[in-house]
Amino acid sequence: MKLFEVTLTEPPKESLKQSWYAGFVLSLSQLLTAANTRRVIAEVGSMTLDLSKATDAMKSIITVLKRVSKMETDNSAGIRQEKINGVQEVKNVPFAYPSRPKQILFSSLNLKVEAGTAIACVGQGGSGQSTTVGLIERFSNR
Numbered sequence: 001m002k003l004f005e006v007t008l009t010e011p012p013k014e015s016l017k018q019s020w021y022a023g024f025v026l027s028l029s030q031l032l033t034a035a036n037t038r039r040v041i042a043e044v045g046s047m048t049l050d051l052s053k054a055t056d057a058m059k060s061i062i063t064v065l066k067r068v069s070k071m072e073t074d075n076s077a078g079i080r081q082e083k084i085n086g087v088q089e090v091k092n093v094p095f096a097y098p099s100r101p102k103q104i105l106f107s108s109l110n111l112k113v114e115a116g117t118a119i120a121c122v123g124q125g126g127s128g129q130s131t132t133v134g135l136i137e138r139f140s141n142r
Contacts, residue, residue: 088113093135105131 093109096102105128113119113136121129 085115087115088136090136095131095135106135109135111136 089112091110093106094104095106095109096104109132111132121132123129
């Protein structure tokens with residue numbers, strides 16, 4: 001009987017030891033799962049601000065697209081441009097922006113365009129294409 005008692009004392013000790021190991025591993029796995037879940041929730045939470053901004057941007061785009069123009073594009077009774085004959089020419093036009101009077105953009109712009117021709121104004125961004133077209137429009141009607 002004593003031999004039987006001795007054999008029964010070791011398994012409960014081993015079982016208790018293994019339960020501690022299993023409990024530690026289980027709690028560690030739960031901790032890691034919770035930590036990863038918090039990270040994912042934090043990432044999703046940081047995206048909500050971006051999603052909100054994108055939603056606002058889409059609403060404004062849709063508002064612009066749904067806007068009805070006051071011009072009647074199908075109405076053919078509008079103003080018709082007369083046929084242009086002759087030559088449009090600008091001579092010796094100086095130009096500087098009013099905000100930068102010392103930085104002269106053109107000292108003497110000369111341009112001649114005959115009726116029925118097309119021209120292109122090309123160049124590096126910021127080199128004055130729009131300004132040139134604006135000047136032609138301003139001075140050619142005088």
